[in-house]
Amino acid sequence: MNRPLRILHTEAAKGMGGQEIYIFRHMQVMRARGHDVALLCQPDARLAKRARDDGFTVHTLRMGGLARLLRGIWSVSRLVRRERYDVVNTTSRRDALIAAAGARLGGTPLVVRSRHLMSPVNSLLTYTGLPHRVITVSNFVKQLLADRGIPADHIGIVPPMAVAPTDATHEPSWQALQEAGGGGGG
Numbered sequence: 001m002n003r004p005l006r007i008l009h010t011e012a013a014k015g016m017g018g019q020e021i022y023i024f025r026h027m028q029v030m031r032a033r034g035h036d037v038a039l040l041c042q043p044d045a046r047l048a049k050r051a052r053d054d055g056f057t058v059h060t061l062r063m064g065g066l067a068r069l070l071r072g073i074w075s076v077s078r079l080v081r082r083e084r085y086d087v088v089n090t091t092s093r094r095d096a097l098i099a100a101a102g103a104r105l106g107g108t109p110l111v112v113r114s115r116h117l118m119s120p121v122n123s124l125l126t127y128t129g130l131p132h133r134v135i136t137v138s139n140f141v142k143q144l145l146a147d148r149g150i151p152a153d154h155i156g157i158v159p160p161m162a163v164a165p166t167d168a169t170h171e172p173s174w175q176a177l178q179e180a181g182g183g184g185g186g
Contacts, residue, residue, distance in 0.1 A: 005035045005086045008079075008103075012063045012094035016046035019116045022137070022160050023091060024050055031056075038083070040076070040099060063094050076102025089114055089135070093126050100130035114158075115141055121148045 007030055009023050024047060027037045038057040041048050048058045059079060061072055080088060080103050088103035089112045090096035096113050103111045113131035118141055121127065127134055127150050134155045136142050146152040 005030075006084055007035055007037045007087045007089065008040055008059075008083070008085045008099075009037065009089045009091070010040040010076075010095040010099040011045065011047055011091045012042060012098075013047075013092060014042055014045045016050065018160075019091060020045075020047045020050075022116055023047065023114075024054075025160065026089075026158070027051065027056060028054070038085075040079070040095070061098070063098060069098055072098035073102045073105065077106040080106035080108045086110060087112060090126070090131065091116070093123070096126035096130065100126060104130060115145060117141070118144070121145060124148060124150065 007027075009027055011020060011023055013020060023039075027039065031037045038059065039047065039051045040059045040061060041051075042063055043060040045060075048060060052058050061075055062068055063072060076088075076099050079085075085103070085108055087110045088099055088108045090099045091114050100111050100113065110133070111131045113127055113134045115121070115127070115134060115136045118138075121144060127145065127148075132154075134145060134150060135158050136145060136155060137160055138157060142152070142155045142157055145155055
């Protein structure tokens with residue numbers, strides 16, 4: 001593909017812990033590579049403010065509960081059709097259920113489920129069927145997923161990016177980002 005991608009990252013957490021910092025850094029790197037990157041998160045998420053402050057488009061959606069799940073799927077479907085996202089990258093189980101289902105209904109060409117945690121996977125629903133591919137942070141987590149039955153050839157590894165490639169001397173540290181966001185989450 002010779003054109004920039006339109007990428008939508010999604011996150012349900014409201015805090016600003018390691019997972020949210022990973023998403024933020026990934027967004028920065030993809031933008032630095034020329035892609036159009038946006039975020040879908042809850043209205044009061046700390047990541048929303050951080051992303052807006054850094055110039056990203058931020059869409060908000062309340063997540064949690066069956067009614068919000070059903071409304072959210074429909075909302076995401078409309079959003080991805082309207083904005084013509086090429087990729088939707090979901091992060092946690094809650095946003096993955098909403099955004100992956102909505103992206104699939106909306107015709108998004110590539111739906112990706114990210115996995116950051118090193119704990120065992122309980123439910124496979126958001127890793128199989130809904131996403132086209134899975135991204136994880138390490139070989140260890142990839143093996144956890146493969147051991148649960150997710151095809152290894154559908155799992156890619158994108159290690160955490162400590163510093164975005166642009167203006168690295170002025171980027172805040174992981175610790176500064178977490179402190180600014182109040183910690184927690186993920």
